[in-house]
Amino acid sequence: MVLDDLAPSQKLNRTTIVPFVVVALVAAASVAPFLYLVTISLLPSTTGGFGALWGRLFSTVPVATYLVNSGIVSGGATLIVLIVSCMAGYGFSKLRFFGSNAVLLAIIACISVPLATTIIPNYFNFARAGGVGTFWGPIVMYAAGATPFATVLMSNFFRGIPDELVESAVMDGATYWQIFTAIMARLAMPALMTVGVLSFLDTWNDLLVGLLFLPDPEMRTISVGIAALQGVRSTNIEMILTGSLLSAIPPIIAFLLFEKYLVAGITAGISK
Amino acid sequence: MLGTASGIASSASASSRVLSPLARAFASPRVAGLLFTLPAIALVCLVIVLPLLQSFYFSFTNWKGAHADWVGIANYSQMLADPELRRSLINSMLIFVSIPFGMIGPFVTAYLLYQGFPGVRLMRSLIFAPTALSWIVIGMVARELLANRGPLNGMLDAVGLEAVSRNWLADSSWALLAVIIAFNAAMWGVNTIIFLTGLSTIDKSTIEAARLDGAAGGQVLWYIILPSMRRFVEFVFIITVVVSFTGLFGLIYVMTGGGPGSATMTLDFAVWRRAFSTGSFGTGAAIGISLMVLTLGCVALIRLISGRRID
Numbered sequence A: 001m002v003l004d005d006l007a008p009s010q011k012l013n014r015t016t017i018v019p020f021v022v023v024a025l026v027a028a029a030s031v032a033p034f035l036y037l038v039t040i041s042l043l044p045s046t047t048g049g050f051g052a053l054w055g056r057l058f059s060t061v062p063v064a065t066y067l068v069n070s071g072i073v074s075g076g077a078t079l080i081v082l083i084v085s086c087m088a089g090y091g092f093s094k095l096r097f098f099g100s101n102a103v104l105l106a107i108i109a110c111i112s113v114p115l116a117t118t119i120i121p122n123y124f125n126f127a128r129a130g131g132v133g134t135f136w137g138p139i140v141m142y143a144a145g146a147t148p149f150a151t152v153l154m155s156n157f158f159r160g161i162p163d164e165l166v167e168s169a170v171m172d173g174a175t176y177w178q179i180f181t182a183i184m185a186r187l188a189m190p191a192l193m194t195v196g197v198l199s200f201l202d203t204w205n206d207l208l209v210g211l212l213f214l215p216d217p218e219m220r221t222i223s224v225g226i227a228a229l230q231g232v233r234s235t236n237i238e239m240i241l242t243g244s245l246l247s248a249i250p251p252i253i254a255f256l257l258f259e260k261y262l263v264a265g266i267t268a269g270i271s272k
Numbered sequence B: 001m002l003g004t005a006s007g008i009a010s011s012a013s014a015s016s017r018v019l020s021p022l023a024r025a026f027a028s029p030r031v032a033g034l035l036f037t038l039p040a041i042a043l044v045c046l047v048i049v050l051p052l053l054q055s056f057y058f059s060f061t062n063w064k065g066a067h068a069d070w071v072g073i074a075n076y077s078q079m080l081a082d083p084e085l086r087r088s089l090i091n092s093m094l095i096f097v098s099i100p101f102g103m104i105g106p107f108v109t110a111y112l113l114y115q116g117f118p119g120v121r122l123m124r125s126l127i128f129a130p131t132a133l134s135w136i137v138i139g140m141v142a143r144e145l146l147a148n149r150g151p152l153n154g155m156l157d158a159v160g161l162e163a164v165s166r167n168w169l170a171d172s173s174w175a176l177l178a179v180i181i182a183f184n185a186a187m188w189g190v191n192t193i194i195f196l197t198g199l200s201t202i203d204k205s206t207i208e209a210a211r212l213d214g215a216a217g218g219q220v221l222w223y224i225i226l227p228s229m230r231r232f233v234e235f236v237f238i239i240t241v242v243v244s245f246t247g248l249f250g251l252i253y254v255m256t257g258g259g260p261g262s263a264t265m266t267l268d269f270a271v272w273r274r275a276f277s278t279g280s281f282g283t284g285a286a287i288g289i290s291l292m293v294l295t296l297g298c299v300a301l302i303r304l305i306s307g308r309r310i311d
Helices: A017-042 A052-060 A063-094 A100-112 A115-128 A136-159 A163-171 A176-187 A189-205 A208-213 A222-229 A237-267 B002-014 B021-025 B029-058 B074-079 B083-102 B104-115 B120-132 B135-145 B151-158 B172-200 B204-212 B217-228 B230-246 B249-255 B267-277 B281-305
Strands: none
Touching (some): A017 A052, A017 A237, A017 B104, A017 B120, A017 B135, A017 B172, A052 A063, A052 A237, A063 A100, A063 A136, A063 A176, A063 A189, A063 A222, A063 A237, A063 B029, A100 A136, A100 B029, A100 B281, A115 B029, A115 B267, A115 B281, A136 A189, A136 A208, A163 A176, A176 A189, A189 A222, A208 A222, A222 B135, A222 B249, A237 B120, B074 B083, B074 B281, B083 B104, B083 B230, B083 B281, B104 B172, B120 B172, B172 B249, B230 B267, B230 B281, B249 B267
16 A cells, blocks of 8 residues: 555646646645645735734743744653553563453554544543643543554554564563564554654644643644634734744655655554 | 674774763663653653643632633533534534545555556546645635635536525535534545555455355455454544544534634634634533543444444
8 A cells, every 4th residue: 555656647648637627626625735835925914914813822822932832742752652552562462461451452442532522521530530631641642542443553553573583582682572672663664654644733723622622822732722823802813813823834844754654554554 | 783783883882981870770671761752751741741630720729821610511511502512513513424435445446446447547546645734725626616606506506506606615514514514524535545555455365266256256255255344334434533533623614603603613622612703611611621531432332333342
């Protein structure tokens, strides 16, 4: 399932011109919202000349803080997911213990538990544990939400690595922990990239958990901060749109850098 | 490669002759397996399994934050009688029905990309790119395009269709249609990529052979391509349905706030509104549990229709 072997680019001729035009229109429509946001954010508005909206956005709304907050939350959650799922994937596929397959199946089943179903008890559990109004609360929340799929992905990856690799390292006197850090985690780099980009995008782009777990305006993530601008009378729509463009820049960079890993992650769930 | 790997391992073991108790525990494959998987198991138990059980329990109580009394199935039986929740359920089902239609565009796009032409890779990336955007951004753009003095009405007025232009999101039936279109449009890119992945798994020689035997383009599509795309069509249908049921909170929150009235509320939005804006946590929990059952039911239905064993 590699996308890089798309049909070799044929020359435009009578049979390829129609697909070309139709797809070009779809592609144009796909980037239109983005270009629209860029244009709105740069054009002179009621508040000033060319590009003035960006200046006003940064001076009137603490968007820099919001960006840092989002970075802390999605970075923290992604780091936890990477470590936890890599370890679990190795354990479930290479170091089977009594009941390990049943536990893995239970974790797979957890993929289908919607966030909306567990958010109410989670909110109260985290509040009791002191996790609401702190960064660790949403970090753990997001990390746990991404863990089931990431664990399945990592388990599938490690299953493709021959058992002999572990066995021969054990013969040489390595412990399982050493095999994990010196061999397995390194081999798993491509799968970890997939897990990382999926987890980062999901966390950065989420609204609900940030809205509930970070009530302090100073701690808002960029998504929550931008959504909250809607309710503020003094902010005009152009500035809100500029803010939402700002919030989209890190995910777009992540997309540009890791597109192929994202494709791998999305299509990983297709049952054989 | 095996040699290098074990080389690394043996040099690592030589440097730590004295084993700590933890390292000794890691010596048995079974114990090590349990220790390696423990963080994931703990996280999933504490943040998914336990809250799921709590939610199930609270859905039978009138919990409003302080204390919870057992009320049996009252939360569930009142759900269908509550106009707002009935509306949410109907809306979720209407979005469900829209999805097969929403899948046509991505399928055609993928099929055309598959034909190959200059710039095909760039266009594939551009079409896929909106997948990186949050529902907040998508909702903001959709809301602005459809605003009373927004670009859509501007265009309608410019071509003399003032009679058609309206405040789209303030009109209850148009608002729901707008959310449905925004949702399906936002899924276009990711679904195109999944279909394209499916098309790339088809053996090209089969298609070539059929062409040589004189099969027309339409016949190749119908008899060879579509049958081998079945599991990809099923997959796209399932993930789109799951996203529509469980992931639309952000889009609706910024695009319509569930309104006008409750015209664009979905079940996942209703959980938030009931629990965190009105404080009825028992009802919220019941909606959350119903949402999960409904989602699993719809996924099972899709698998049944596509003629596969449910597993």
